[in-house]
Amino acid sequence: MNYIKHLTGFFEKVAIDKTLNPTHVSLYIALFQFWNCNRFKNPISISRDEVMRISKISSKATYHKCLKNLHSLGYINYEPSYNPFKGSHVYLFNFSDDLKPIQKSERKPKIEPLFEQVDEQALNKSCTSDETSSEQALVPSINYINNTNNLNIENVSNLNKQAKNFEEIKNFQLKNENLKEEKSSAKKEEKEFVVTSSIVEKPKLEEVKSYFQENNFPELEAQKFFNYFSSNGWLVGGKTPMVDWQAAAQNWILNSIN
Template identity: 30%
Template sequence: MNYIKHLNAALVEIYGDERLCPGHISLYLALFFYWNLYRFPGEFPVNRKELMKMAKIGSKSTYHRLLKQLDTMGYIDYSPSNSPARSSKVALSQNWDRSGTVMERGRSIFRTYCPTSVPDPLFKKTKQNNKRSLGAQPRSQLEVLNFFRESGYDKEEAQRFFNHYQAIGWKIGGKIPIVDWKAAAQNWILKADEIKKANHSSMVQSRNRDHLMVETQKDYGQPL
């Protein structure tokens, strides 16, 4: 099964099919996602709640209507279980994958709507914007937690890092925008290591120090 070839062929077919509405397309892509998760078997079980959530379909009747219409149009082969104890099954059509005509149509579509060159000012501006936004900020606090966990640090250190830079707008010193938050996190981890080593050394010295030793002689016969 060629993932890219199938998806390209399906999208080309969708492009030329006037019967389809956005609901059909979103449901088909949700089915394709789960087909991929199951490693592209001949057919696979479907979960209505999961598909409705992924396809952004809010009505059960709409979901079933779109599913049956995709079956009638030949995009899928829908096998309802008619039993709450068993999952319904779906098979996605693979006829387009073998069609050179469909793929050639796809090339003509992309040649028509994709310019062969981009004006230099626009290209430079887009490139600069992408460079500026690439990794500047984490997508969520969870991404930071996962990064610190992979580096061997607990969630408390990750939360301290996230809260610190979130409060100052992800800027170094509150002035310079961060270009790569992961690099900033690595610096944070290095500093945390240095602080731990310094604290450990201080504790060792404190334990080894004789607190009764003083530099001057003290007369313990004198009142305090």
């Protein structure tokens, strides 16, 4: 099997198949590599993780979708095993035979008469005006053949550019997702730090009593203050962690006086 002719035939089919995208091409090339290692013998046994790694496909859903598309479009024959200990089988078709009838039917009828006319005109030095006009008509036909070959080369080049652009877009999306995750985790850590740093060290009952006595306020009120905020976890208004318990005690004293 001539793998160069096979790949040429494959890319000619891809160039006119509008349903395929760069991911399909990447997956097929990965399968072709397995086929090559198996000396082009069918079927080949594939591992999903290995094929995804070689084809640079990160999503399992995308992998299975592209594999089924290649099967339905006639590029491969996919036989899933549904057994985690046994690989699925894939049959690859030989596209090199598709090139032979095209080369014989298109190139030989066009090239052979061109050389015959050029030789006859080169030998006959006394060319008439009609012969001159026929010689000029040969130029666009040669250019047409060259243009056709150039179009095939451009199609393959465009496919390579599309695959490269698709890979760059995918990498850009992965970077954006990683940046979003890093920003969200940083914000979460910042919030946790603020909440943790804002929580005051809980005072002891003796410290509260001493503070109330210094402000000439009854010990009973100190006991009430301590019991109240101990029961709600030292939260101001039942929501906000207390930052300064002494300031809260001053408010307690003022409210008790009023």
